[in-house]
Amino acid sequence: MEEINNKHTATAAPAERERAVLVAVVRDQEEPRQTEEFLDELEFLADTADIGVVRRFTQRLAQPSARIYVGPGKLEEIAQYCRDEQIDVVIFDDELTPSQTRNIEKAMPCRILDRTRLILDIFLSRAQTAYAKTQVQLANYEYMLPRLSGMWTHLERQRGGTGTRGGAGEREIETDRRIIRNRIAKLKEDLKKIDRQMAVQRSNRGQLVRVALVGYTNVGKSTLMNLLSKSEVFAENKLFATLDTTVRKVVFDNLPFLLSDTVGFIRKLPTELIESFKSTLDEVREADLLLHVVDISHPQFEEQIAVVSETLREIGAGDKPVYLVFNKVDAYTYVKKDEDDLTPPTPENRSLDDLKKSWMAHTDTPSIFLSARERTNIEKFRQDLYGMVREIHAGRYPFNNFLY
CATH class of the missing domain: 1.20.58 (Methane Monooxygenase Hydroxylase; Chain G, domain 1)
Structure with a gap:
């Protein structure tokens, strides 16, 4: 059984916050790098819930243990660390089954959360x-x-005598x-x-063209919404800053359309949330055009694109026209290559010009690079959006084209 080295975060959590450790299983088909990326996101979720992460534990297994998620030795190591360091909460990167939760709670000196519970807590607070x-x-x-069964184990000793079935x-x-x-x-x-x-x-709302902003959580959809609609939609550098769908009427050169901002997607989004947010996602399903906003400064933005695309297919919106909006170019960092450097561009060394020549700019999906915060390339974005909305409008009202 191969174990991955534990990783300490750069800075410890402030004293007033709950202190947590993260736990993940590295499956055989996964690379340690991918697991670290998942844990980076889990740490961001914890931070959004005002929980400070002080250490990570990972273990390579073919599949998580059906009883305790990790191996017995690893679970005891985590429990001992939590006792020694007075940890408040242990957060697991997958959704735990009820039996896993009960078994782990018996071994841990502190409370436990799984990824789904953490996301639900964030949604409840926001x-x-x-x-x-x-x-x-x-x-x-x-x-x-x-x-629920784990909540009442402390009453098991109060059961009736011999021959009784069940107790308090x-x-x-x-x-x-x-x-x-x-x-x-x-x-x-x-x-x-x-x-x-x-x-x-x-x-x-009539037959106005409907445009929906979609994308991973915290990619700048609400900032872009504010910029286009001149409204004040809440925007924050936190996961799931927006839960409610906001719809605004926008007019470009006498051409009106409806613009909606929707809840952000994320890896392993709980099934319960997808189902309960069905009507919110109806704004996406009924849209004429999807603006898929991407945080190009995020090191895993290509994987985030894949997650959003898969989620769109799952909710029945995979066939919608899409315009890729690569946002946050102001935060994108790169290392300029030497003139004699023939190494192919990688995410670490390619420049913004390289990106404009990459697969992103040469697929069948139209795209643009911009910064909503710095208003970089916004005028070009408005022109492109106007053209796409006008084309949809013209197909719907062929006799009104002379107005535009």
Whole structure:
């Protein structure tokens, strides 16, 4: 069994924040570099939840252990470190099964979170509108329902004598399950009502061309939305800064269209969230054009493109026209090559001019390089967007073309 070296982060967490360690399994088909990238993202998620990461633990296994996720020796090593360093929380990079959660909790001196629980906590803290809160609460209860049994293990000693079936703990579990099932049913009914209202709102918008901003979380969609619509949509350098879909009417040279900003995608996005945010994603499914915003300064931006493209296919929007918007060119760093350097460009040494000559600029998908924050190349972006919206509008209203 091969183990990957543990990695300490550059700086320790502030004293007032919860202190955490991250745990991941490196599968046989994965490279250690890829696992570190996943843990980088998990650390960013923890930071968004105001949790400071002080250490990472990784272990190479064919598959995570069905009982305790990692091997017994590794689990004890993590538990001992948490005892010695007074760690508050252990965060696992995959969604743990209910049985894994129960077994790991018995070994750990602190609380544990998995990736799904962490994302749900972030969504719960960031939901602002009644609609977003209802969606996230539904996802939260659906996550909790199969995991209730671990909450009542402390009551097992109170079971009845010989011949009895179950005790106080089991009765409490059944009571909680019934309560949660009732709440799930109520939330689903509430969402159906809101869905109908939103469907009416979408139908009342008439036949205006619809453009939707999509992309990985924290790529600058909300900043671009503010720039194009001259509105004040909340934007922050945090994951999932935007949960609610915002729709604005935008007019370019007397040509009106609707622009929507949607929740960002992420690797391993919990199934519960995808399902509960179905109506939010309807804005994407019903769009005429998708502006796929990419953070070109991120070292794994190509993988993020693949994640978003796969998610679009999963929600039934994979056949939509797409315009790739490579954002944050102001933050893109590169090392200029010497004139006699014949080494092919790599993500570490290619210049912005190299990028414009790369596969990104020569695919069938139209694209542009810009900076929404610095307003670099924004005028060209407006012209391109105007042309695409005008073409869609002309196909819808062929007799009104003279207006534009």
